Amino acid sequence: MSTGRTVFVLLILALLFPPMAFADLSAFRRDVEREESRNREAPRPQEERRADKPNHNENDNSFGNFLFQITVLAWAAHNGAVVYTGYPYALSSPGYRNFIGYDWNRWERTGDPMRRRSDETRRYWFELAGGGIASDDGSYGGFASLQGRFFPFLGPDADYRIYFDGETQLQLFTVGLDLALIQHDYFLWSIYGKGAFFRGELERNGAAFGTSLRSYIARPVSLVLRFGGISFDAIDFAQFEGRLNLHQDRWFLFGGGNLLQSSSTRLFTVETGIGLVF
CATH class of the missing domain: 2.40.160 (Porin)
Known part of the structure; x- marks a missing residue:
C-alpha cells in the first residue's frame, strides 16, 4: 500500500x-x-493619564504618517494584483506558482509571465x-x-x-x-x-x-x-x-x-x- x-x-x-x-x-x-470569579474580584489597574506631547514630536508624527501612507499604498498594490488558481496545485504552467499569482497587468505592465488568464485564475x-x-x-x-x-x-x-x-x-x-x-x-x-x-x-x-x-x-x-x-x-x-x-x-x-x-x-x-x- x-x-x-x-x-x-x-x-x-x-x-x-x-x-x-x-x-x-x-x-x-x-x-x-x-x-472568572478571581478576575472579577481582582482590583483593576487605574488607567494611566496621557501626558501632553511636546511640540517636537510633531515632526515624528508627520514622518510616521508618511510611512503609514506608503505602507497602505504598498499593501493595496500588492493585494490588488493577487489572483488564485482554481485550487492549490491546479496548474503546472511554468509561469504560475502553486496557488497564488499576480496580475501585474492591472497596473499597466506587460510581458509578465504571471499575467492572469481568465480561464485558469480568479x-x-x-x-x-x-x-x-x-x-x-x-x-x-x-x-x-x-x-x-x-x-x-x-x-x-x-x-x-x-x-x-x-x-x-x-x-x-x-x-x-x-x-x-x-x-x-x-x-x-x-x-x-x-x-x-x-x-x-x-x-x-x-x-x-x-x-x-x-x-x-x-x-x-x-x-x-x-x-x-x-x-x-x-x-x-x-x-x-x-x-x-x-x-x-x-x-x-x-x-x-x-x-x-x-x-x-x-x-x-x-x-x-x-x-x-x-
Missing part, C-alpha cells in the same frame, strides 16, 4: 472511531468559572472543511470551518466545534472576517477578527482575534498556523492551531491540533478530516 493511501486510511479510521473514554466537561466549566477562493476531534482528556466531537476570500484581500473566517464527554456537551462558534497582509505561495499572512460564542455547558459571548499563516510549500502539501486569543467578559484564552493538508485536486485531507488555554485551564484537541476548495 502506498504512503498516500496509508495516510488516507488512517485519517478515515480516526474519524470513524473516536476515543471512547469520557472526560468531564463540567470540570472545564468549573475551572473557567473559578478563574480573484476569490473558499475552503470548506470538517472532521472529528479528540481531546487529551478523553472528550471527543466534531468541527466545521469556512475560510477564503470574497476579494483578494478580505474573506470569511468561521469555525464551529462541539465537544462531548458522554453526559454533557460544549460548543464553541466563531465567525468574522480575515484580512490579508502579504500573499505568497510560501507565506500567506493575514489577521482576523471574529465574534466568539460558548454554548452548552458554558454560555459566553466574546471576541476572537489573531493572525494566520499559510504556506503552499510543494505539491501536495500545505501548512496552516493560527495564533490568537478569545476574550470573554472575565476570562481570556490564548488559542493556537496547526494543520497539515494533503491536496488531491480540489479535495484535501488534513490532520492537526488546536489548543485553547487560559491561566488556569486548557482544552487541547487533535483534529482530522477532509476539505474542499472551491
Whole structure:
C-alpha cells in the first residue's frame, strides 16, 4: 500500500472511531468559572493619564504618517494584483506558482509571465472543511470551518466545534472576517477578527482575534498556523492551531491540533478530516 493511501486510511479510521473514554466537561466549566470569579474580584489597574506631547514630536508624527501612507499604498498594490488558481496545485504552467499569482497587468505592465488568464485564475477562493476531534482528556466531537476570500484581500473566517464527554456537551462558534497582509505561495499572512460564542455547558459571548499563516510549500502539501486569543467578559484564552493538508485536486485531507488555554485551564484537541476548495 502506498504512503498516500496509508495516510488516507488512517485519517478515515480516526474519524470513524473516536476515543471512547469520557472526560468531564463540567470540570472545564468549573475551572473557567473559578478563574472568572478571581478576575472579577481582582482590583483593576487605574488607567494611566496621557501626558501632553511636546511640540517636537510633531515632526515624528508627520514622518510616521508618511510611512503609514506608503505602507497602505504598498499593501493595496500588492493585494490588488493577487489572483488564485482554481485550487492549490491546479496548474503546472511554468509561469504560475502553486496557488497564488499576480496580475501585474492591472497596473499597466506587460510581458509578465504571471499575467492572469481568465480561464485558469480568479480573484476569490473558499475552503470548506470538517472532521472529528479528540481531546487529551478523553472528550471527543466534531468541527466545521469556512475560510477564503470574497476579494483578494478580505474573506470569511468561521469555525464551529462541539465537544462531548458522554453526559454533557460544549460548543464553541466563531465567525468574522480575515484580512490579508502579504500573499505568497510560501507565506500567506493575514489577521482576523471574529465574534466568539460558548454554548452548552458554558454560555459566553466574546471576541476572537489573531493572525494566520499559510504556506503552499510543494505539491501536495500545505501548512496552516493560527495564533490568537478569545476574550470573554472575565476570562481570556490564548488559542493556537496547526494543520497539515494533503491536496488531491480540489479535495484535501488534513490532520492537526488546536489548543485553547487560559491561566488556569486548557482544552487541547487533535483534529482530522477532509476539505474542499472551491
